[in-house]
Amino acid sequence: MTTEEKIRILGDAINEGEKDKAVELLKDWSVQSGFKEIIFTVLEPMLIEWGKLWMQGKLSLAHGYLSGKVAEEFYMIASQSEEMLVADKKVKGTIVLGNIEDDFHPLGRRLVHIFAKSAGWNIIDLGNDVPAEIFIENAIKNQAGIIAVSAMMFTTAKNILKIRNELDSQLLSDKIKLAVGGAVFKLRPELVADVGGDGTADNAIDAPALFDSLISKVK
Ligand code: B12
Structure with missing residues (x-):
């Protein structure tokens, strides 16, 4: 077929x-x-x-x-299939996840949540339309090493820059890495750097590998 x-x-x-x-x-x-x-x-x-x-x-x-x-x-x-099963099941760390301010496309984020959780990450999912300061506040409160942001649109992706600026101004950029993803980053890969992202993955299956690589850079 x-x-x-x-x-x-x-x-x-x-x-x-x-x-x-x-x-x-x-x-x-x-x-x-x-x-x-x-x-x-x-x-x-x-x-x-x-x-x-x-x-x-x-x-x-x-x-x-x-x-x-x-x-x-x-x-x-x-x-939960054998194909995706991770041998080492210990908790790898905490990720604060959400759709950026003004973005209401939850499906991709939910899928990232499912795969990252099954790969051993503790996920704090803040949902849709999350302002930069709420991401930062939750990351600090929960000692998260990664903020993972989903954005489907060019206009909403630009709001991610506020998170980058906050991380930089609070001297948190070595402690908290910024993962970005969503349809618009597939259409315009240069946007990852433009919004200050530390990395991206094209789909939920590849997201855990991105998170592994980012956490290894946390100081
Ligand atoms: C379905 C859909 C909607 C639905 C959303 C419902 C839902 N349950 O999510 C509805 C109808 C509500 C909607 C509304 C709008 N949408 Co819309 N929508 C889409 C569409 C067709 C599919 C999105 C989707 O669900 N894809 C399926 C999932 C599985 O894929 P995904 O979201 O890309 O996620 C995967 C990866 O990107 C990645 N990923 C996602 N997030 C993250 C995060 C991290 C950290 C990582 C590592 C990876 C990662 O993993 C995911 C799973 O594999 C896209 C087209 C497209 N090319 O994607 C347009 C699209 C995103 N929408 C668009 C637009 C314009 C709008 C509206 C403005 C339309 C309107 N005029 O009202 C509104 C805006 C709403 C808002 N403010 O957010 C545009 C954006 C254009 C742009 N480049 O800026 C697109 C690209 C369509 C287009 N070509 O015009 N939309």
Whole structure:
């Protein structure tokens, strides 16, 4: 079966309101091709396509919601699979995570949360629309070595610069590293440096490796 056929069959199941069937299909295909392969070639392209239809008013809220639920349920299963299992289960440290001020695209952040948690990180998830000072306040209070910020849009990504400036002015840049991610950083990689990010990852699966690398730079 081709990738296009898989995307279509998955879409049909969600269109029919069959959440469990959609999750089962993803599980079956993953047994054959691996979780990463199915996430990258089937699930995420479908989510982005459906998201676009939703924004154009061509998809009902119920279907948009259901596709998000299928994704979350499947990512939870994937994060606990042998393929993703981390041998060493001790807590690696604390990460303060959230969508930057004015950003309301929670799905990517939730997926980063699931994968980082299953890789052994203690996650403090502040949700959507989080101002810079709240990130800093929570990072200090919880002795987090990493602030991880999700931003989907160019306009909202620019708000991350406020976190960088705060870290610098409070002399915290050696103690707290700034991870950034989201659709806009894939479209414009130079934005990572522009907003003062210490690093990024294109997807939730690669996020734990980024966090490992950043924590090793904390002094
Ligand atoms: C679905 C969607 C919405 C939904 C969000 C619902 C939800 N549950 O999230 C709704 C309809 C609400 C929405 C609203 C808007 N959206 Co919108 N949306 C999208 C869409 C189509 C998909 C986003 C998504 O869920 N992707 C699927 C997930 C799995 O992928 P992801 O979010 O990229 O996350 C992965 C990685 O990026 C990474 N990651 C994410 N965060 C982090 C953080 C760290 C630290 C790391 C390491 C990694 C990481 O890991 C994730 C999992 O693998 C994107 C298009 C796109 N290319 O992504 C546009 C998009 C982001 N939206 C856009 C726009 C313009 C808007 C609106 C302004 C539209 C409007 N006119 O109202 C509003 C603004 C709302 C706001 N202020 O935030 C633009 C942004 C343009 C830009 N470059 O600035 C985009 C790119 C579409 C486009 N091409 O025009 N949107």
